[in-house]
Amino acid sequence: MTAALLAALLLAGCGETVSEEEERARNEAIAERVREANATASPLEEILPEVIGYSDMEANDLLGLSCSYAPGTSMGVRAIARETDAYMKIDGEMVRFAADPGSRELPAKSRTLYNGREYSLRLAVEDVVAEGEIEDTTYEGTMWLYDRFDRVVYTGSGTANCGA
Numbered sequence: 001m002t003a004a005l006l007a008a009l010l011l012a013g014c015g016e017t018v019s020e021e022e023e024r025a026r027n028e029a030i031a032e033r034v035r036e037a038n039a040t041a042s043p044l045e046e047i048l049p050e051v052i053g054y055s056d057m058e059a060n061d062l063l064g065l066s067c068s069y070a071p072g073t074s075m076g077v078r079a080i081a082r083e084t085d086a087y088m089k090i091d092g093e094m095v096r097f098a099a100d101p102g103s104r105e106l107p108a109k110s111r112t113l114y115n116g117r118e119y120s121l122r123l124a125v126e127d128v129v130a131e132g133e134i135e136d137t138t139y140e141g142t143m144w145l146y147d148r149f150d151r152v153v154y155t156g157s158g159t160a161n162c163g164a
Contacts, residue, residue, distance in 0.1 A: 049154060088121065127140060
């Protein structure tokens with residue numbers, strides 16, 4: 001492919017005209033190289049969300065009806081999901097995700113899918129109480145964080161506390 005491109009350039013430099021077919025082949029080779037470069041994903045960077053502290057909750061007005069996800073055996077909250085948005089703390093910054101209104105509703109009016117600028121967040125809870133029963137507030141929850149190439153960069157399972 002590179003040899004054909006070089007040959008076409010040498011012919012053009014010698015004063016010979018390039019036929020339409022050669023020009024089309026050269027343009028197609030360049031376009032293919034651009035497609036290959038654009039299709040290459042960046043290296044996978046695993047993310048370790050930080051604990052969302054009370055000061056973060058106050059600063060971002062996160063108190064109220066929500067589901068708080070604390071993966072593993074820690075009670076440190078790593079994600080807070082609400083009706084319209086969700087938050088995670090990544091690299092010291094509170095990252096906001098917008099709720100996908102077409103996704104399934106979870107307890108506390110939270111959703112299964114939230115989208116952000118760099119990441120998307122998927123949530124799941126087990127043992128959801130049937131409508132009309134006394135609502136429990138603690139569930140087994142799982143969260144997945146995806147990068148812009150839709151690759152999982154973090155996953156965690158543990159306690160999900162839902163309520164006000």
